[in-house]
Amino acid sequence: MIQDSVKRLLHRLNSEDNHTRQFRPSIYMAPNVLRDLSPSSFDPLLVSIGPLHRENENVKAFERQKASYLVNLISPIKSPREEILKSCMQRAYGLMNTIKACYIWTNTFNDAEIAEMMVVDACFVLGFLIEMHVSYRGKSYTGKSLKLRTIMHDLVLLENQIPLFFLHEMFQCTILKLKSDISFIQLIKPVIVCNNLFKAKLKFDKVSFGTNDHFLSLLHQCYMPPDNIKKDDMTKIIHSAIDLDRAGVNFKPSQDPTWVMGMEVKQNRVPCFFWSWNRPTLIMPVLSIDDTTEFLFRNLIAYEQSFQTQSYVTSYAISIDMLVNTQDDVAKLVESKVLVNYMGSNEEAANMINNICKNVSSDDSYYEEEWDKLNKYCNGYWPKHIAKMRSTYFSSPWSIIALVAGIILFLLQALQTIFTINS
Known part of the structure; x- marks a missing residue:
């Protein structure tokens, strides 16, 4: 009896292990410990994508509009509608197990419901992006219609994703038959560009997508550090922006950085009477703070905390949280042009920055070497006493x-x- 039980358990463990290695769910509900702090940061405002928010009252009204996007997408194609839809559904059923493996399911759907849901949602996303591509070709998406900005908001939520591999399959069934001059990456790029946290342009040359990828993971890839950036254990704590300023540290925006979230300390020798000292400058990416900043940080951090991936966004957020304690710190960073504040006040911006890292932990830091330079400088005799005197x-x-x-x-x-x- 023991041997039979062991065999059954081994068979179960081996099956689960093989399944986990092949498919890791990457679309799931945010951890409650993070979600409860700000539920609105994870809930779609207008449109539901995938199964997790299907029943939310605030997105049901938009479900009918998805059909119009589907009609507009397939109407220009010369093939009969029935053939196009049949091709889409065949691919959905053929990829059913892979699609199911991408989600942590909170409700029960049969295969027919899942296939129809995936086809309609994917075709809506593609129709929406084609509409954008035609309407805003060569133009900036900043400040466009409320509907456009709201949909863009909803498309990068952790719990509101569609697998990119399936979106690409639907792209081949529909758009590629009509427009051969546009690539898939070129089509979906505006979703990422519109949700960039920083003023620096994102680089797409090393971006790729696999079975577990979606819009949020693609945005996460765009923030990935280069291979020469060392990851260390997070041990250093740095002073706030005001305290660093009092010790003589300058802040300067980075120009065309190799890593969009990179921060670097450069030291310049400054003469002072009969001696000199290395007054450092902290070069930082220009962060934009507006009404979308909090939800973007929260979703990226929740993705890192739940999925087995590098936590470089969390590392950056913790670093900014250390730099900002009060509205005076925000004012200093705004004055130094490393932060652009579109919110109502500096106090509001400071509160937002301090809140996004609550209940968040990370052992990884990508800035330990730079923080070590700052701490060594601030602990020096003259910087320490000058900072105390100015304070x-x-x-x-x-x-x-x-x-x-x-x-x-x-x-x-x-x-x-x-x-x-x-x-």
Whole structure:
């Protein structure tokens, strides 16, 4: 009996191991510990893609509009509609097991429902992107219609994805038969560009997609560090932007960086009376903070925390959280042009930055070498004492006024003493 049980367990473990190696679910609900902090960051506002938000009331109204996108997509193709739809459905059924393996299922759907859902959703996405390609060719998507921006928002949510391999299959069944002058990557590129966190342009030369990839993972790939960037254990803690500024650290935006999230400390020797010191400059990517920043960070971080991938976005977010403690830190970074704040106030931006890393942990850091340089500088004799003096005497207008008044009072007392002695 024991031997039979062992055989059954081994068979079960081997089957599960083979399945896990071949298929790892990459589309799932965000961990509750992160989702509960900001549910709205993970819920689609207008359109549901895939099975996880199918029943949400706020997206049901848009379901009928998907059919119009499907009609507009296949109408220009010379083949009969029935043939096109048959081809799409055949591919969906042929890839059913692979499609199922991409999701953590929260509701039960039969194969027919899944196939129809995948075809309609994929054709909607393709129809929407073709509409964008025609309407905004050669133009910027910034500031376009509310509907466009909302759909773009929904297409990069962790829980609202469609596998790119299947989207590519539908691309071959539909668009490729009509337009041979546009590639799949070229067509889907605007979704990534519109959801970029930084001012620097994203590079697509090394981007590729496999069975587990979707729009969010593609955006995540665009932030991947180059091979020469070392990953270390996260051990260093750095001072806030204001404290670094008081110690003499400058901030400067990076120009055409090799890594869009890269940060580098450069030291320049500055003469000061009879000695000199290495005053560092922290070169940073220009981060845009607006009403989309929080949900983008939260979804990318949730993807890293749940999927077995590198956590470089989490590492960057933790670093920015260390630099920003108050609205004064935000003001300093805005003044230094390494941060662009489109939110209502610096305080609102500071609160957002401080909240995105709550309940988030990471052992990986891509900035340890740079933080070591900053800490060594700040712990030096002169930077430490200059920072303390600026914090004590120059932190506010009142402290400056009190310092000036104290100096004047001291001079008056000194003059009075001199006149008394002379008399």
